[in-house]
Amino acid sequence: MTGYHLKWQHIRKWGFIMTAAAFFYGNDALHAFSGTRDAMYAGSWYPGTRHELISAVDQYLAGADIPKLKGRVIGIVAPHAGYLYSAPVAAHAYKTVQGMEVDVVVLLGNAHREAFHGAAIDEVAEYRNPLGTVPVDVDLARQLSRNAAAVHINAKPHQKEHSLEIQLPFLQRTLKPGFKILPILFGYEPDGAEEQLVENLGKAYGEKKILFVASTDLTHYPTYSDAKTIDTRTVEIISSMNADLLRQFEVSQIAKGTTNLACILCAGTATRCVMTLCRQLGADQGHVLKYANSGDVAAGDRSQVVGYGAVAFTDDTRDQPETSPDSPELTPEEARRLLAFSRNVLTQYVSSGTTPDLPDAGRLNRIKRGVFVTLNIGDTLRGCIGYIEPVATCVEAVRDNTISACARDPRFPPVTLGELDRISIEISVLTPPRSIASPEEIVIGTHGIVLEKGPYRSVFLPQVASDQGWDRETTLMYLAMKAGLPTDGWKDAQFDVFEAQVLHEPDASGYDPAR
Helix, strand or coil: CHHHHHHHHHHHHHHHHHHHHHHHHCHHHHCCCCCEEECCCECCCECCCHHHHHHHHHHHHHCCCCCCCCCCEEEEEECCCCHHHHHHHHHHHHHCCCCCCCCEEEEEEECCCCCCECEEECCCCEEEECCEEEEECHHHHHHHHHHCCCEEECCHHHCCCCCCHHHHHHHHHHCCCCCEEEEEEECCECCCHHHHHHHHHHHHHCCCCEEEEEECCCCECCCHHHHHHHHHHHHHHHHHCCHHHHHHHHHHHHHCCCCCCCCCCCCHHHHHHHHHHHHHCCCCEEEEEEEEEHHHCCCCCCCCCEEEEEEEEECCHHHCCCCCCCCCCCCHHHHHHHHHHHHHHHHHHHHHCCCCCCCCCHHHHCCECEEEEEEEECCEEEEEEEECCCCCEHHHHHHHHHHHHHHCCCCCCCCCHHHHHHEEEEEEEECCCEEECCHHHCCCCCCEEEEEECCEEEEECHHHHHHHCCCHHHHHHHHHHHHCCCCCHHHHCEEEEECEEEEECCCCCCCCCCC
């Protein structure tokens, strides 16, 4: 009896301790975090042997061409389809963190195969794949489950989930060894988990070196051209770190009823969470590194595609490399910034009659260039205004001429709200004009042309003649007519020429920005 009584006392004692722990720390604090999650998709979605996987990932990384980002990368967005389709894009995101030393990678995704509320942290102690094992940050997991009511320890949603597992080989081949992971999946009803994770992970960031990874694909199942149109805007918004705008864009695009469009991005909650975290933790620049979709792969079906994007968030744009202030060429990142700013100006001005503040855009706030802004709907011109001479900085010129093109081009009525989503933006950044002795020096497709004859003056951008298929004489005839001269009035006129770097944004008809 005594032995039984002692055992019962022990049971009562430990029962009290466990109840107290649950009361003070939540029931999730009692989880043991044991066992290993073995890779489910090695050998199918990505190579299944160590040698093959190392070779594949390293080749994808070697093929990723990205600008050098000097600011610390706080977070990235990467796709998670089978490597055949998504890895060439994902490699662009992971190349930005190559050689980085971190304590923990917070892997955030949305569950694809399990319906639940809130967010779920896997309760295993480690993840294993052909490249080895990576431990889970158990301490951080317990801390989150204690302090965030909608975040639970729950292994079930993770058991068959691919979206976090597929990121791991890239982390293992880019980060310095010794990091841990924290795998978190959002349910279909987050129930406040997004906001709670932002608050608590933000606090943990000051105590640990953390890299945030949002695992998401973009549009699911529209046509190739529809996907490019929607996805290009999606990654632009993601790079802005404006989570509210991304949510609004998702809702508005789904409401349009695009054929076969199932979603704008399959991990919207995870992506918004990382966007918000990075912004709050000091990121001041998002970098769109790569976009493609499954139709770009030889095996892909362009009638129904899935989109993939790579984005990185850095905390110090002042450290970003710049070209010389005297260089006429803009870098790809500078071009992206100008297009994004022009889009913001257009949207805000048409919506409210106001304009956004000038962005901090490095040398674009200092160098002066002639700039034209052209608005198109499909192949139809909707407005084009600019100036040849470099009388304003690049960002000022883009702001002023975007407004003029949408509201002050005398050939067109002002742009309306209903047209915004159908308009594509083209920015021509010009070299200073120079005089030529004869129109014979004009190179069609290379030179923009300024015709002057007494009080008459007209301008064509370099792309006008090539877009129309005109030869030199036909171009000069139309240029004379534009100035109000007879068709042969160009023959005794004076000419200046200039060149242009033309920046493209796709429109709703599938306009190719790389044209």
